[in-house]
Amino acid sequence: MPLSKKISSAAAFLLLFLFAAVFLSSPARYGQSVLNGLMLWLTAILPTALPLLVVLSLLVRSPAFALLSRRLSPFAKKLFRVPGAGAGAMLLALLSGYPAGARTLSELVKGGRLKKEDVFYTACLSSTSGPAFCLGAAASMFGSAAGALIFITHLLAVWIVSFALPRLTGHRAGTGARPLTVKSEPFSELLASAVQAVLSVGALIALFFCLKEMLFSLLPPLSGYGEGVLQGLLEVTAGVSCLAKLKTPLSLALAAAEVSFGGLCVNAQQLSFLTGTGVRALPFLLVKCAHGILTFALCYPLSLLWGLPQ
Numbered sequence: 001m002p003l004s005k006k007i008s009s010a011a012a013f014l015l016l017f018l019f020a021a022v023f024l025s026s027p028a029r030y031g032q033s034v035l036n037g038l039m040l041w042l043t044a045i046l047p048t049a050l051p052l053l054v055v056l057s058l059l060v061r062s063p064a065f066a067l068l069s070r071r072l073s074p075f076a077k078k079l080f081r082v083p084g085a086g087a088g089a090m091l092l093a094l095l096s097g098y099p100a101g102a103r104t105l106s107e108l109v110k111g112g113r114l115k116k117e118d119v120f121y122t123a124c125l126s127s128t129s130g131p132a133f134c135l136g137a138a139a140s141m142f143g144s145a146a147g148a149l150i151f152i153t154h155l156l157a158v159w160i161v162s163f164a165l166p167r168l169t170g171h172r173a174g175t176g177a178r179p180l181t182v183k184s185e186p187f188s189e190l191l192a193s194a195v196q197a198v199l200s201v202g203a204l205i206a207l208f209f210c211l212k213e214m215l216f217s218l219l220p221p222l223s224g225y226g227e228g229v230l231q232g233l234l235e236v237t238a239g240v241s242c243l244a245k246l247k248t249p250l251s252l253a254l255a256a257a258e259v260s261f262g263g264l265c266v267n268a269q270q271l272s273f274l275t276g277t278g279v280r281a282l283p284f285l286l287v288k289c290a291h292g293i294l295t296f297a298l299c300y301p302l303s304l305l306w307g308l309p310q
Contacts, residue, residue, distance in 0.1 A: 022214050029217075030210050037209030041202035049201060053194040056092060056100055060107045077173040080159075081166035085113050086122035094155070097130025098266045102273035103197065109277045116278055121171060123279045124287045125162040127270060129154060129259050137237065138259065141244035142252055146309040149302060150256040157260050157294035161287060201269050208235055208265035225254065232258030235265045247309050253300035261292035 023030045059065050065088055072091075073084030080086065085108050093101030105123055108114045114122060131151060139147025166172070212234045216222075222230060224246060232239020232255070239258045243251040262270070267288060271281050303309070 019211075019214070022218070023210070026217075030213055033210045033213035034206045037206035038202060040209070041205045045201065045205065046198060050194060050198045052096055052100065053103060053197050054191060056096065056104055057107060057190050057194060059092065060088075060104055060111075080121065080125050080162045081171055081173045082118050082122045082125060083114065083173050086118060086125060089122055089126040090128070093126040093128045093130070095130060097128070097133055098262055099201070099269040099273055100130070101126030101128060102270035106273045106277060117171065118173060119277050120279050120283065121162065121166055123270075123274060123277070123284060124165060125158065127262070127284075127288065127291070128158050129262070133237075134259065138240055138244075138255065141241060142247070142255065142309045145306070146252050146303070149252070149299060149306070149308060150259055153256050153295050153298040153302065154260045154291075156298055157291050160294060161290050165287065197273065200272050204265060204268050204272065208268070212238070225251065229254060229258075232263055233261070234263055236261075236263035239263065244309075249300060249303035249308065252303045252309050253296045256299040257292040257296035260295035261288050 068091070069084035069088040071084070072087035076082050076084050076087035076090075080090075089101055089104040089108060092104050102123065105114070105119065105126060108122075109119060129151075134151035134154065135144075135147050138150050141147075142150070212231070215230075215234070219230075225243070228239055228243035228246070228251065230239075231242045236258050240255045243255045243258075261267075267285060271279070271284065274284070
């Protein structure tokens with residue numbers, strides 16, 4: 001076994017051992033955090049995520065999606081150097097938010113409708129939050145104008161990175177992928193796949209609630225920006241909520257950056273859907289970091305200029 005793999009294997013073992021040791025030191029406390037995560041999933045995520053994932057699967061298989069992809073193909077290849085199917089995935093992600101883009105991409109790859117060389121660039125382009133979070137949850141915390149600024153700068157950052165990335169790497173949109181056609185599949189199989197997907201999302205949310213509780217129990221007490229940033233790195237909603245209490249241009253820009261990065265919990269959900277597509281975790285996470293940094297660079301001066309949040 002190569003030395004790098006030995007080191008990564010040993011590191012993974014130590015992290016898992018540390019997790020088990022900390023959990024067993026206070027199983028009631030950390031078990032409650034798992035339950036809190038499951039309750040959030042049950043009450044806030046499951047009622048919307050399950051029908052959304054079913055609808056997304058149906059949309060990807062619909063003639064309308066095939067037609068839309070063909071119409072978007074020239075635009076997508078010129079701007080982002082991905083095929084029309086990639087632009088279709090971007091639109092579904094833009095409307096639905098995390099992790100809809102990754103789920104749509106997984107469906108396209110399974111159907112052979114994306115070339116291997118296009119998958120990573122499409123994954124980066126279709127990794128976006130949606131209006132429900134930015135114009136709903138974030139706007140309720142910071143104010144409607146601030147929520148709109150978060151959404152606009154977030155999308156601009158994703159599009160700028162997706163415009164620049166293929167040009168920096170010399171990528172061109174692949175040709176010869178199977179044409180988008182309606183794929184016949186029993187509805188029972190489609191529904192079972194959606195249920196399995198939403199269950200995996202619930203498991204990841206519960207796990208990250210536990211990890212967050214462990215981390216904050218091991219660290220000295222944090223407050224203000226430090227707590228908001230650390231919360232957001234793990235779970236974006238908690239981070240945005242924490243930063244919203246400060247109501248400053250800096251806290252708004254940091255919250256926008258967290259929305260673009262997505263938090264490790266959301267990124268773990270996306271990567272779980274992208275398993276088997278050829279998208280590697282580290283490059284994908286680096287692009288998500290670039291999304292967050294660029295969003296901050298766009299949002300902070302604009303928030304100062306307009307005096308947001310108010």
